[in-house]
Amino acid sequence: MPIKEEATIVVPSEDPVKPKKEQEKEKLADGKDDNKGEGEELSEEDLQLRNELEMLVERLRESDHSLYKPALETMRSLIRTATSSMTSVPKPLKFLRPYYPELQELYEKFEGSVEDKGLFADILSVLSMTYSTPLAGQTTLSYRLDSPHPSPPGDWGHEYVLHLASELGAEYSARADKGDSASSPEMQKLSDLAEECAKWFLGHNAEADAVDLLSECECVPKLVDLVDSVNYARVGRYMVSCVSLLIPPDDIAFLRTAHDIYLKQSRFPEAIALAIRLNDPAVIRHDFNAPANPHMRQQLAFIIARSQIPLVWLAENPEEATTDDVLTSLPEDLVACLTNTTLSNHFKTFGKELGVTEPRTLEDIYKSHLEPSSARSVPAQGVDSARQNLAGTFVNAFVNVGFGNDKMMSDVEDGQSWIYKNKEHGMMSAAASLGVSMLWDTEVGLGHIDKHTYSSEEYIKAGAFMAMGILHTGVRTEIDAPIALLTEQIESKSVPLKTGAIVGLGFAYASTHRNDVLAILLPLVADETLSMSLAALAALSLGFVFVGSCNGEIAGTILQTMMERDPAQLTDKWSRFMALGLAFLYLGRQEAADATIETLRAIDHPLAKQAQILVDICAFAGTSNVLKVQQMLHYCTDHITKEDKKDEPAEQAPAEGSSSQANGASGSGTQADGTTTEEKKEDEKKDDDDTFQAFAVLGIAVVAMGEDVGAEMSLRTFNHLMHYGEPIIRRAVPLALGLLSTSNPQLPLLDILSKYSHDSDLDVAANSIFAMGLIGAGTNNARLAQMLRQLAGYYGKEPDCLFVTRVAQGLVNAGKGTVTLNPFYQDRVLMNLPAVAGLLATLMAFIDAKAFILDKSHWMLYYLVTAMYPRFFITLDEELNPLPITVRVGQAVDVVGQAGKPRTISGFQTYQTPVRLATTERAELATEQFIPFATVLEGLVILEKNPGWEDEKMDI
Numbered sequence: 001m002p003i004k005e006e007a008t009i010v011v012p013s014e015d016p017v018k019p020k021k022e023q024e025k026e027k028l029a030d031g032k033d034d035n036k037g038e039g040e041e042l043s044e045e046d047l048q049l050r051n052e053l054e055m056l057v058e059r060l061r062e063s064d065h066s067l068y069k070p071a072l073e074t075m076r077s078l079i080r081t082a083t084s085s086m087t088s089v090p091k092p093l094k095f096l097r098p099y100y101p102e103l104q105e106l107y108e109k110f111e112g113s114v115e116d117k118g119l120f121a122d123i124l125s126v127l128s129m130t131y132s133t134p135l136a137g138q139t140t141l142s143y144r145l146d147s148p149h150p151s152p153p154g155d156w157g158h159e160y161v162l163h164l165a166s167e168l169g170a171e172y173s174a175r176a177d178k179g180d181s182a183s184s185p186e187m188q189k190l191s192d193l194a195e196e197c198a199k200w201f202l203g204h205n206a207e208a209d210a211v212d213l214l215s216e217c218e219c220v221p222k223l224v225d226l227v228d229s230v231n232y233a234r235v236g237r238y239m240v241s242c243v244s245l246l247i248p249p250d251d252i253a254f255l256r257t258a259h260d261i262y263l264k265q266s267r268f269p270e271a272i273a274l275a276i277r278l279n280d281p282a283v284i285r286h287d288f289n290a291p292a293n294p295h296m297r298q299q300l301a302f303i304i305a306r307s308q309i310p311l312v313w314l315a316e317n318p319e320e321a322t323t324d325d326v327l328t329s330l331p332e333d334l335v336a337c338l339t340n341t342t343l344s345n346h347f348k349t350f351g352k353e354l355g356v357t358e359p360r361t362l363e364d365i366y367k368s369h370l371e372p373s374s375a376r377s378v379p380a381q382g383v384d385s386a387r388q389n390l391a392g393t394f395v396n397a398f399v400n401v402g403f404g405n406d407k408m409m410s411d412v413e414d415g416q417s418w419i420y421k422n423k424e425h426g427m428m429s430a431a432a433s434l435g436v437s438m439l440w441d442t443e444v445g446l447g448h449i450d451k452h453t454y455s456s457e458e459y460i461k462a463g464a465f466m467a468m469g470i471l472h473t474g475v476r477t478e479i480d481a482p483i484a485l486l487t488e489q490i491e492s493k494s495v496p497l498k499t500g501a502i503v504g505l506g507f508a509y510a511s512t513h514r515n516d517v518l519a520i521l522l523p524l525v526a527d528e529t530l531s532m533s534l535a536a537l538a539a540l541s542l543g544f545v546f547v548g549s550c551n552g553e554i555a556g557t558i559l560q561t562m563m564e565r566d567p568a569q570l571t572d573k574w575s576r577f578m579a580l581g582l583a584f585l586y587l588g589r590q591e592a593a594d595a596t597i598e599t600l601r602a603i604d605h606p607l608a609k610q611a612q613i614l615v616d617i618c619a620f621a622g623t624s625n626v627l628k629v630q631q632m633l634h635y636c637t638d639h640i641t642k643e644d645k646k647d648e649p650a651e652q653a654p655a656e657g658s659s660s661q662a663n664g665a666s667g668s669g670t671q672a673d674g675t676t677t678e679e680k681k682e683d684e685k686k687d688d689d690d691t692f693q694a695f696a697v698l699g700i701a702v703v704a705m706g707e708d709v710g711a712e713m714s715l716r717t718f719n720h721l722m723h724y725g726e727p728i729i730r731r732a733v734p735l736a737l738g739l740l741s742t743s744n745p746q747l748p749l750l751d752i753l754s755k756y757s758h759d760s761d762l763d764v765a766a767n768s769i770f771a772m773g774l775i776g777a778g779t780n781n782a783r784l785a786q787m788l789r790q791l792a793g794y795y796g797k798e799p800d801c802l803f804v805t806r807v808a809q810g811l812v813n814a815g816k817g818t819v820t821l822n823p824f825y826q827d828r829v830l831m832n833l834p835a836v837a838g839l840l841a842t843l844m845a846f847i848d849a850k851a852f853i854l855d856k857s858h859w860m861l862y863y864l865v866t867a868m869y870p871r872f873f874i875t876l877d878e879e880l881n882p883l884p885i886t887v888r889v890g891q892a893v894d895v896v897g898q899a900g901k902p903r904t905i906s907g908f909q910t911y912q913t914p915v916r917l918a919t920t921e922r923a924e925l926a927t928e929q930f931i932p933f934a935t936v937l938e939g940l941v942i943l944e945k946n947p948g949w950e951d952e953k954m955d956i
Contacts, residue, residue, distance in 0.1 A: 050095045053078065057099050060106050060120075068112040072119045079126055080155055090157075097130045118147040126156050129163045141167040145189065153193075154200040165197050165209060169216030182218060191219050199226055207234045208897050211242070220253050224260045232265045234897075240274070240829060241896045244624040244707040248590055251623075252278065263287065269935045272300050273826050279548060279588060281313035288314055294333075295878050295942050299933035301337035302940045306825060306869070308474055308834050310513040310549075311338060323476065323512065333880070339476035342880075343870070344440035346940065347402050347818070349882060350872045350914045356816040359406040360399045362392050365809050367789060390426045391803045393418065394861055395810030397433035401868060402815060404438045410448060419452075424459050425856040428496060431455075431463025432859055435470030435507075439865065445471040446481060453485070462500030463859075465489055469504025470865050474834070482508035487520055498534055503859070506541025510834040510866050517545050518554070525557050525578075528565060532572040535561065540577045540841065543584030544866070547833045550592045551585055558582045559599055562607060570607045573851045576691065579611035580844055583618040584837050593619035610692045617699030618840075622706030622824075622831045629703055629714065635696035636721060636729055694732035694847045697721060701736035702840065706824070706831060711740045715748075722756070728847075731763050735843045738771030742839065742867075743822040744919040745781045754787055758794070765795075766804045766854075767846055773808025774839075777864075778871065779918065780817035788812065800854050807861065820871040821864060822919045827892070827936045838866030873923050874914040875930075876942050883943060884912050886926040 052074075059071040075092075082090035096103075107124055110117050125143035140163050144150050153161045172190050180187050194217040201210035214220050220239075227235050239258040243251045259274040268291050275283040288304065291297050304314075315321030315329075327335050336342055351357045392408070396418070400406035408418035409430070419430040431452050438445030449471060452464035465486055472482050482504060489501035502521065509517045524530060524538035539561075542554050558578060562570065569575070586593035593615050600612040613635060620628045700717060704710040715737075722733045734756050741749050753775070756768035769791060776784040788809045795801035814821070823835035841863040845852040852860055877883040890908030905922050917923060923937040930943035 046091060046095075049078070049091055053092060053095050057096070057103065060103070065112050065116075068110075068116045069119070072116060072123060075123055076119065076151075079123065080157075093127065093130050096127055100124075100127050100130065103127065114148060118149055121147040122150055125150075125164075126160055129160060139167055140164050141171055144193070152200070153197050154204075158204065158206075161197055161200055162209070165194075165201075165213045168194055168197065169213060172217045176218070191217055191222075194219060195222050195226070198223070202226055202228075202231050202235070205231075205899065207231055208238050211235060211238055215242075215250070215254075220257045221260070223257055224264060227261055227265075229265060232261050232267075236261055236267075236270065237896050241894075244710070247625075247627075259283065263290070266291075267935065268296055268300060269303060269933070272303055273830055273936075276303070276307050276309060276830055281310075281318050284309060285314050285316075293933075294331075295944065296933050297334060298337050298880070299942050301334050302942075303826070303934070305338050305340045305343075305474075306939055307830060307832060308511040310511060311476065312513055314338075322516075323514065327476075327478075336880075340440065340474055341442075341477065343475065344402065344442075346874055346882075347440065347870045347872070350870060350874060350916075351403060351816070351818055353914050354818065354916065356818060357403060357405070359403065359411070360813065360816060361407065362395055365395055365399055365813050366792070366806070367785075386423050386426060387799050387803055388806075389418075389421045390429065390858060391806035393422065393426070393430045393433050394807050394858075397436040397862075398807075398810035398814045398864075399816060401436050401819060401865075402439045402441070402870075404441050404444060404448075406437050409434050410437050419460060419463075425858070427457060427459040428463040428466070428500070429859045429862075431460045432466040432470060432500075432862055434464070435467030436862065436865055438467075438471050439473065439868070440471075440475050442471060442475055442477050442479075442481075446479075458494050458496050462494075462496035465497065465500035465504045466507070466859065466862070467504075469507030470862055472508040473510060473865050474869075476512075483514075483516060483520075490520055490524070495531070495534065499537060502534065502537045502541050506537075506544040507862075507866065510544040510837070511547050513546055513549055513551075518542065518551075521545075522554065522557055525554075525561055528561075532565075532569050532578075533574040536572075536574040536576075536578040536581070539581030540584075541581070543581030544834065544837055547584045547837050548587045548589060549585060550589055555582060555585055555596055559596070559603075562605070562611070563603055567605055570605055573848060575607050576610060576844060577841070579607060579614050580841065582611055583614035584840075586615055586619045587833050587836060588619070588621055588623075588831065590619050590623065606692070610695055613692055613695045613699060617695070617702045621702045621836055624704055624707035624710035626710075629700050629710070629717075632696040632699040632703070633717065636693050636725065690726070690728040691847070693726070694728045695844075697725075697729055697732035697736050698739065698840070698843060698847075701739040702836070705740050714740065715752075719752075727761060727763075730759075730761065731767055732847055734764065734768035734771040735846055738774035739839060739843060741775050743775070743777045743779060743820040743871075745776045745779055745784055747783075749775060750784060750787070757787075757791055762798065762801060763849065766801050766849055769801065769804045769808050770846055773811035774821065776808075776812040777821040778811075778814040778817060778819040778868075780813060784812055785809070800850070803854065804849075811864075814868070815870070818870055818872065818916065819868045820919065821867040823867055824919075825869075825938065827922065827938075828919075829936075832867070832869075835867035835869075838863045871917050871919075872914050873917050873938050874940050875932075876940060878942065878944055880942070882914070883930075884914075885930060885943065887911055887913055887915060887923045887937070888926050889915055889917065889921055889923045892920055892922040 056071045056075050059067040075096075079090065079092045082092050103124060107117075107120055110120060112120075121143045125140050125147070128140045128143060140160075144153075144164065153164055168190060172187070172194070175187060175190070176182075182188075182191075194213050198210035198214050201207065201213070210226070211220070211223065214222055223235060223239075236258045239254045239261075243254050246254060255274050255278055259271050259278065262268075262271040262274065268287060271290075272284065272287040275287050284304070288297065288300050291300065310318075311323045311326045312318045312321050315326050327339070330338070348357070396406055396408045400410075405411050412418070417430075419427055422430045434449055434452070435445065438448060446468075449464050449467045452460055452467075455461050455464070468482050468485060486501040486504050486508075489497050492498050492501070502524065505517055505521065521538045521542050525535055525542065527535065539554075539558050546554055558581065562578070582596070586596065597612055597615055600608045600615065613632070616628065617632065697718075700714050701711075704714040718733050718737060721729050725733070734753060737749060737753060750772065753768045753772045757765050757772065759765045759768065769788070772784060772788065788805055791805045792802060792809070795805060811821075821835070821839065823832045823839065824830065825832060842860060845857065845860040845863075852858075873887070873889075875883045875885050875887075888905065888908040888910050890905035893902070893904055893906050895902045895904055905924060908924075910926055915923060917938055925932065925937070928946055929949045931946050932941050932943055934941045
């Protein structure tokens with residue numbers, strides 16, 4: 001067969017070079033003898049070139065040293081001329097390939113001058129590219145290193161530099177693995193050559209190759225001096241996009257280098273965004289003070305305010321300074337930008353432009369006339385009206401968030417408030433909803449809330465204290481009312497009042513790192529006479545206040561409490577929130593949490609394992625670290641193996657199975673009647689053992705949510721867990737799906753959750769419904785609204801599921817479509833730490849919904865408020881007044897590594913600012929009349945007039 005014959009021809013002999021050489025010579029000889037007949041294969045020009053190269057090789061065989069230099073220089077000239085083009089295979093390399101082994105031998109015996117031998121090494125370095133495997137151990141790189149004064153790599157063409165770079169990276173890694181020091185002469189020589197190649201890459205639109213090469217040679221910081229004003233943007237974009245694919249400490253090195261590049265090019269918005277991502281106070285302070293332009297500083301202040309960076313970081317000595325010290329040292333216009341005091345006015349103006357200022361009623365959201373008849377007939381059948389009223393409280397709060405004019409709470413006469421249509425804990429949530437309705441508007445809101453603090457009902461007072469904190473979420477005021485009004489309530493003997501004050505302080509001072517709040521709340525964590533619920537909530541509030549701070553004092557106190565408290569108290573349902581408060585201290589801090597995790601491993605209690613997982617996932621939140629995702633999956637599978645071992649004794653199997661089923665229904669730890677005390681203790685222990693798996697499932701989403709590819713890959717994982725996982729795992733999967741795509745409704749996810757919302761396990765169904773609300777939060781998604789209306793009919797006789805459905809409907813219409821809960825912003829590069837903390841706290845409560853959200857702790861839904869932020873894009877003039885301008889809004893396009901200046905958005909439409917942006921949408925200015933101070937056009941952006949605009953118009 002012909003194929004076999006061809007295969008036998010190319011089998012190498014014992015000497016693979018000689019036959020090829022002879023064949024090549026025969027082929028060339030044939031070309032000489034029958035040149036006229038083979039004109040198409042070998043032209044006269046090619047024959048002349050081949051003969052010339054043959055003659056040059058012949059001269060190198062001569063003993064006359066004076067012939068070497070001219071021969072080598074001619075050969076170099078011919079090769080360089082040919083390799084300068086990328087459109088064809090270089091002919092000199094093709095013709096010299098058969099002579100390569102002979103040239104190697106000549107090089108070894110070369111007796112010419114050192115300069116001539118260096119030139120010879122240069123030529124052999126280029127020729128070695130023609131061999132896929134190196135001969136006699138010599139490669140492109142080794143010959144180049146042999147040359148004392150080699151030519152610049154770029155002189156030999158693009159392909160040569162690429163080949164050299166690939167060998168350079170491999171050689172550096174091999175030597176590093178052998179233990180060679182980076183400061184050794186050999187490694188230094190490789191680094192210098194890498195820098196030379198990178199410089200050439202950067203000058204020829206191959207920025208990605210330059211970054212990759214310097215990364216392999218561990219000298220990425222050299223890029224700062226190599227980039228210029230032309231290529232810095234492409235280099236910066238590529239480096240930032242690589243961060244999620246790198247392991248520590250390379251990811252930090254990339255971020256710091258990209259930051260230094262932007263700073264050197266005076267691109268302050270990009271630089272401070274990366275400084276915030278690094279979570280480095282000194283770098284943030286330096287970047288904030290770097291610009292001379294006052295308007296640029298105002299723009300940076302808006303970015304810092306959006307990130308909720310602790311203002312004490314802007315002081316020279318952050319550990320000793322207070323927020324007031326910082327604010328008094330800055331100009332008033334900067335203080336207004338940093339403290340978010342104008343946010344409420346901008347938000348209401350935005351709502352007015354969109355025509356959504358009119359308050360929405362519950363019927364506007366539920367649209368009962370569109371629901372199936374079964375849902376409409378439910379009230380007549382005697383469903384718990386208090387539960388329905390409670391659902392209405394949350395729906396009203398979320399839908400009218402920030403506008404402060406709803407007809408149920410704000411804009412009502414005394415005594416007619418919706419609060420009085422609820423009972424006890426319902427009153428607490430209703431009073432707290434006033435803070436959500438008035439969100440960010442501290443001037444008007446304080447007056448509305450204050451009158452409820454004098455109520456005779458302690459639940460209303462507790463709700464008012466909570467509302468006080470919610471009102472100030474993300475806003476800093478000169479009055480500083482929350483700490484003044486709530487501190488005295490901490491000493492109250494009433495549990496509801498104490499709860500309201502503790503939670504309110506957590507809301508009001510989230511991510512402020514205020515030491516005065518620390519002094520108030522920390523003693524509560526250590527007080528063993530306090531109930532576990534209050535101690536855990538104090539720890540959680542401290543976690544919110546000091547989120548991502550790695551505060552050793554708080555961490556030490558929580559760990560000490562976990563070791564000293566009675567083990568029976570640590571099995572309390574609230575103990576998980578103490579562990580969560582500890583985890584928040586390390587949110588986004590990666591290796592900084594290692595010491596705490598090791599300490600938790602030494603504590604012999606199920607809560608320690610839960611805390612260990614929570615600290616681990618929070619530390620790597622949004623990093624898309626594959627190793628952490630795998631670790632979380634191991635937690636999910638290990639427990640199943642243990643269960644199999646427990647199931648071996650026949651008499652234990654029914655009890656174990658029944659408890660695992662009861663776990664889904666009774667999450668609070670109460671068991672069916674008839675069980676003995678020992679069985680109850682065993683079941684409680686099993687509950688704790690199970691709970692860590694739910695946290696691990698959430699952990700997969702927490703780690704993967706920062707990067708699209710990782711998030712998409714985790715969907716398959718969740719599918720497997722849903723099929724094969726135990727009840728506690730299945731309960732957590734929908735919540736994890738909701739976290740992956742918060743405020744970003746994607747059809748595949750909606751279909752998955754719609755299927756899970758009809759699950760036979762009502763806990764799974766309820767969590768799926770809430771996840772649907774989370775995915776559509778603030779989007780007004782019509783398809784999702786229709787799904788929820790159908791679910792309201794389907795679960796008309798199930799009060800728990802109906803309650804969650806109503807809450808989800810409120811979330812989908814949150815802010816009448818003007819707010820988002822997505823924690824990522826600044827073109828989804830930055831992660832808002834309080835937002836992630838708020839989402840996690842809410843989802844933790846839903847893992848055991850019957851013990852918290854569906855019991856008496858429904859107010860925990862308000863933790864979502866820390867994640868709420870207007871999804872607007874408002875342009876301001878240099879006086880910070882709204883400046884309407886034409887912009888294009890479309891889907892964001894990933895332009896990393898694309899040639900030229902590609903469009904950053906697609907399918908755009910033209911609008912007048914202010915405009916509403918979805919999670920995946922981006923904006924760009926439609927004209928060049930103004931120049932934005934910000935690079936990413938979202939939130940509040942200051943514009944300046946383009947000085948060349950009038951000239952351009954005149955030219956036209």
